[in-house]
Amino acid sequence: MSTVLFVTGTGTEVGKTVVTAAVAGIAPGRVAVVKPGQTGVAPDEPGDLAEIARLTGRQFTALELARYPEPLAPDTAARRSGLPYLSPAAVASAVASLAADHDLVLVEGAGGLLVRYDEHGHTLADMATATAALGVPVAFLLVTTAGLGTLNSTALTAEALAARNLPLTGLVIGSWPAAPDLASRCNLSDLPTVADAPLLGALPAGAAGKPGEPFRTLAAASLAPALGGTWTEASLG
Numbered sequence: 542m543s544t545v546l547f548v549t550g551t552g553t554e555v556g557k558t559v560v561t562a563a564v565a566g567i568a569p570g571r572v573a574v575v576k577p578g579q580t581g582v583a584p585d586e587p588g589d590l591a592e593i594a595r596l597t598g599r600q601f602t603a604l605e606l607a608r609y610p611e612p613l614a615p616d617t618a619a620r621r622s623g624l625p626y627l628s629p630a631a632v633a634s635a636v637a638s639l640a641a642d643h644d645l646v647l648v649e650g651a652g653g654l655l656v657r658y659d660e661h662g663h664t665l666a667d668m669a670t671a672t673a674a675l676g677v678p679v680a681f682l683l684v685t686t687a688g689l690g691t692l693n694s695t696a697l698t699a700e701a702l703a704a705r706n707l708p709l710t711g712l713v714i715g716s717w718p719a720a721p722d723l724a725s726r727c728n729l730s731d732l733p734t735v736a737d738a739p740l741l742g743a744l745p746a747g748a749a750g751k752p753g754e755p756f757r758t759l760a761a762a763s764l765a766p767a768l769g770g771t772w773t774e775a776s777l778g
């Protein structure tokens with residue numbers, strides 16, 4: 542049975558792409574990565590999937606379903622560009638079809654969980670719900686920041702998932718500082734409490750600067766066994 546993981550974050554620029562690359566980089570078997578809506582990128586420019594290919598240095602199936610040039614929420618970017626909106630049904634159908642012949646399907650959202658994709662206000666959560674409705678089990682991975690402010694945005698996202706009956710597999714800290722401050726160190730135990738989900742890793746700051754084999758080695762050391770790695774909280778010293 543294929544695993545379908547929707548990767549969301551507590552906001553934009555928290556490290557969803559880097560974490561998606563880390564999970565994809567060390568996953569055994571056939572891997573697919575879907576970016577439903579890519580914003581802020583011109584038609585000929587590299588998007589998040591290109592960054593994941595660069596970081597992982599491995600073969601995977603890459604699928605981008607919509608692209609809008611302006612760096613805005615997908616619904617706003619679609620409206621302003623005149624390009625079509627992306628519906629949950631379109632994403633669900635693409636994800637279900639990839640799930641049929643891949644061991645792992647990762648779906649990276651735009652921004653945080655409740656960012657809108659269409660004129661009806663549908664979000665990544667609706668895409669996951671629509672995928673589950675096709676009989677494909679789904680779960681979420683939540684990428685968070687390390688320091689002050691993360692507990693509230695993490696709790697809000699976890700609560701929004703729970704309200705929609707969407708399972709949260711765990712949290713990953715997108716960028717763990719080389720010299721963590723008091724808040725970051727305390728958050729290691731407080732994040733799982735406020736999210737009611739386990740912490741499944743922390744990518745060190747600078748991880749994106751080491752593409753290919755070094756990145757995969759780092760990914761294995763930074764992700765918990767549930768995500769295919771060897772990380773434990775003790776790894777952070």
Ligand SMILES: Nc1ncnc2c1ncn2[C@@H]1O[C@H](COP(=O)(O)OP(=O)(O)O)[C@@H](O)[C@H]1O
Nearest residue numbers: 554555556557558559716744745746747748749
């Ligand atoms: N662990 C990390 N190491 C190095 N750079 C990182 C790390 N996490 C995030 N970044 C950088 O921060 C920015 C945002 O990360 P990204 O993964 O693109 O976030 P998101 O996908 O959530 O918008 C990027 O420029 C990325 O290179």
Ligand SMILES: [Mg+2]
Nearest residue numbers: 557558589649
């Ligand atoms: Mg991204």
